[in-house]
Amino acid sequence: MPNHLVLIGGGHSHVEVLRQFALKPLPDTRLTLICQTAHTPYSGMLPGYVAGHYRYEQVHIDLRPLAKAAGAEFYETAANGIDRAKQAVHTEQHPPLHYDQLSINIGSTPNLADASGAREHAIAVKPIRDFNQRWLNLLERIKAAPAPMHIAVVGGGAGGIELLLAMQYRLAPYQPRFSLWTRGAKILPTHNTAVQKKFMQVLQARGVEVHCQAPVSAVNSSGLITADTQHHTADEVIWVTRASGADWLKQTGLALDQNGFIEVADTLQTRTDPSIFAAGDVASMLNYPLEKSGVVAVRQAPILAHNLRSALNGQPLKPYRPQRHWLALISTGDPYAVASRGPFTASGRWLWHYKDWIDRRFMRRYN
Ligand SMILES: Cc1cc2nc3c(=O)[nH]c(=O)nc-3n(C[C@H](O)[C@H](O)[C@H](O)COP(=O)(O)OP(=O)(O)OC[C@H]3O[C@@H](n4cnc5c(N)ncnc54)[C@H](O)[C@@H]3O)c2cc1C
Incomplete structure (x- = not known):
């Protein structure tokens, strides 16, 4: 056998x-x-x-x-x-x-158990395979809404910020309001200060309200509640926090x-x-x-x-030795990206095109 x-x-x-x-x-x-x-x-x-x-x-x-x-x-x-x-x-x-x-x-899988009501009322990005349908449903709701909606994104890491900026770019004709909620003192906590600063500038320039040190403890049909028991209204809550x-x-x-x-x-x-x-x-x-x-x-x-x-x-196995730093290319919704690797940072349209080239090359290997 x-x-x-x-x-x-x-x-x-x-x-x-x-x-x-x-x-x-x-x-x-x-x-x-x-x-x-x-x-x-x-x-x-x-x-x-x-x-x-x-x-x-x-x-x-x-x-x-x-x-x-x-x-x-x-x-x-x-x-x-x-x-x-x-x-x-x-x-x-x-x-x-x-x-x-x-x-x-x-x-x-998403850590929805962290906040009561999140399972029922928030849109989880993870698992990513299910996100497509949730995103298409959200698009329909936004298109059908009689007035611009308020979309709250929970999670201040690269996934949350990239997704927020991508949604904002796509939804520009419907002019929704966006807010970002994160428990940390800063956004992008695993990236260097220059990258954090760059994204704060981008978010502010695009009118996104950024709430740091604001852990979300509950989500309900009218918005979210932060750990200080304040209720904040939102039409949609997108959940992009650390998963389990x-x-x-x-x-x-x-x-x-x-x-x-x-x-x-x-x-x-x-x-x-x-x-x-x-x-x-x-x-x-x-x-x-x-x-x-x-x-x-x-x-x-x-x-x-x-x-x-x-x-x-029955042959010997090899160890996986991770690099200490690797290059992250984080896009800003429009064809523009910020590079982050350890203490290094750079940004520009050319980086988006570089990322696009890397990503398409990756996909060609499998499709
Ligand atoms: C919005 C967003 C943007 C991101 N952007 C980046 C980025 O630009 N660069 C980056 O490096 N990381 C990014 N990440 C992180 C990245 O998504 C994950 O780290 C990555 O997908 C993990 O890959 P994986 O192979 O472990 O699992 P996945 O890519 O999640 O694949 C898991 C697979 O297993 C299948 N599966 C799951 N459960 C079962 C089961 N019980 N039985 C059978 N099959 C199952 C799924 O259908 C899927 O095919 C992003 C995350 C988010 C949320």
Whole structure:
């Protein structure tokens, strides 16, 4: 019987794993991809899609041809459990699937439990795969509204700010009012001061109200409530805060960090079970506290592919060593971007075109 390698999730790491297995097939191995959607979004281009620079198909990877090229069976369903004693993955639609080796790349889920009412009244960006429909519904509501709406975005990181500016650019004909709410003393806390200053200038120039040190404790049908018990009216609340691991991971017996992400060693093997690997947002590296970012998931992919192959062949595994700083290109809605890497910053239209070139090149590898 050939070994069975099962990949759960079609995230940024697994698309590259599939591409590498397509280029160099795994001998004597059955390969299966389980993913709840056939189209996986590329996060780097999501704000550009919202801004209207890209069409849906330009920012999504179709997993079916990719899986086929890699010789993988594709199960379009969600995994919802792992029976480690029986080495079986449970899914929503199929009988338990036996594995010899498993890899998990399922991203993160929003921390809506942090604020009461957020689950019912806020629009969560994560999981990104569901965001498209929520965004299209929001567009319809804004177009149909008799007066300009007030949109509150909760989350002062790059994801929240990029998304706010992208929405503002796209919705300019409807002139909505925007506000940004963040618990931190500054926006973009993981970026340097020059980047923070640049984005404060952009937000102020575009009339966005920025509320720092304003943790949101509740959301209701008429707006949001901050920790100081003040109610602030808003027509729509968009939730882009720090996310956590999927709930079902808690029942797998795999060691999780305080945010529910799977703890992994440098080889991307889980701390608990060397036959299970994890990469991308869902993985929490024991030796490196890393920001959740598509870039990390992409960078981990070649090591993950190598290690999955080596583990099946009984060969030594390689460690993933993250860079201390990596380049983030954060767009401002219009074709303009700000570069941030450690203490370095730069901005301009040319950076947006550079980002566009990088992103399109990335997508060409998979579509
Ligand atoms: C608005 C916004 C903009 C962002 N922009 C950037 C950016 O420009 N650059 C950057 O580096 N990062 C960006 N990020 C962060 C980035 O989105 C994440 O870090 C990245 O998507 C994580 O990749 P991943 O491969 O771990 O998971 P994901 O990209 O989330 O992929 C997970 C996959 O697993 C599937 N899946 C999930 N659960 C299951 C299940 N139970 N069973 C089967 N399949 C499942 C999903 O359908 C999906 O295909 C942004 C985030 C936001 C919110």
